[in-house]
Amino acid sequence: MTSRQARSKQTGPALVTALFSATLTTALATGPAASASTTATGWTITQASPTAQTAPQKVPGTDIVSVADKISPAAAVVRLAKRQVGYHEKGNNCTKYGKWAHHDCSQWCDIFVGWVFSKTGQLKAVGGKVYPGVDDHIKWFENHKRFHHRGAKGGGPHPGDVIFFDFNGHDGADHVGIVVGYDATHVTTVEGNRGDQVKKLTYSRYSRFIWGYGSPAW
Numbered sequence: 001m002t003s004r005q006a007r008s009k010q011t012g013p014a015l016v017t018a019l020f021s022a023t024l025t026t027a028l029a030t031g032p033a034a035s036a037s038t039t040a041t042g043w044t045i046t047q048a049s050p051t052a053q054t055a056p057q058k059v060p061g062t063d064i065v066s067v068a069d070k071i072s073p074a075a076a077v078v079r080l081a082k083r084q085v086g087y088h089e090k091g092n093n094c095t096k097y098g099k100w101a102h103h104d105c106s107q108w109c110d111i112f113v114g115w116v117f118s119k120t121g122q123l124k125a126v127g128g129k130v131y132p133g134v135d136d137h138i139k140w141f142e143n144h145k146r147f148h149h150r151g152a153k154g155g156g157p158h159p160g161d162v163i164f165f166d167f168n169g170h171d172g173a174d175h176v177g178i179v180v181g182y183d184a185t186h187v188t189t190v191e192g193n194r195g196d197q198v199k200k201l202t203y204s205r206y207s208r209f210i211w212g213y214g215s216p217a218w
Contacts, residue, residue, distance in 0.1 A: 073218045074160030076120040078180045081190040084116070087198045097192065101130045110134050110176045112192025113162055117216070125216035126162055134173045138164055141214035149212040150205075156213030157182045157205070163189055166211040173211045177201075 089095045091105065097115040098104035114130030117123045123130075131137035141147035141162070148155025157163065157179045164173035177191030180200070187210070188202045203210060 072160075073120065073122050073125065074158070074216070077116055077122060077160045077178065077216075080120055081116050081178045082180055082200065084112070084192075084198045085190060085200045089193070089196050093193070095192075101132070103130070103132050106132060107193060109191060109193040110137050112198065113137075113176055113178060116178060122216065122218070125218050126214065134164065134176050137162070137176065138173050138211075138214065144217065146215045146217060147212055148215065150207075150210040152212070156215060157187045158213075158215065160216055160218075162214035162216065163187070164211040164214065165209050167209055179213070 087095070089108070093108055094105040095108050095111075097111045098106055098108050100115055101111045103111055110131045110133065113126070114123065117126050118130070127137060127140040131140070138147060147164075159179055159181060161179040163177050163179050165175040165177070166173055168174050175191070175193075177189040177194075179187060180190050181188040182205070185205055186202050187205050188200065190198060190200050192198050194201065
């Protein structure tokens, strides 16, 4: 054996070990967000994606319906309610919702709720009929043990809930809307007859104006 052959035999295993060590170190450092390439030696070298550590994380907000819930009845109600945002009444309380319900040109916040649930095939879940007045509608939820005052444990909000408000401070519901999203501190709604139109609004979950939530019987 020549001296050159001896040196080659000694350095061959050492080179393989060094390459393996470098590959393992690189792979551990980069983690799962990486791309791979093959070198002339046959070893795979892993390289970190340049955006792996810098891409911002999306944090769910109050207007998010989870992927698993996108085909649920609640999701259908939320989608249709949101599509109505910006609709304005004509004249004095005259709307397509009131005309549809044969209660045209009258107070229409709860008529709007009935229209949305009816058009999505879920009217039975909130009483089975259109309620021109908030008082009668909340009684249906109470009679079926589906009404929960603000802050009640497990009582909402949930997407698709009917939310009742006490704006005049008389200890009773006088306005109504639909919950379209929420987080730990806020609830987002779509409401008919809010400033003569359909509006999307956000409140603190602890707002004194929130009387409570009606949970639909999906």
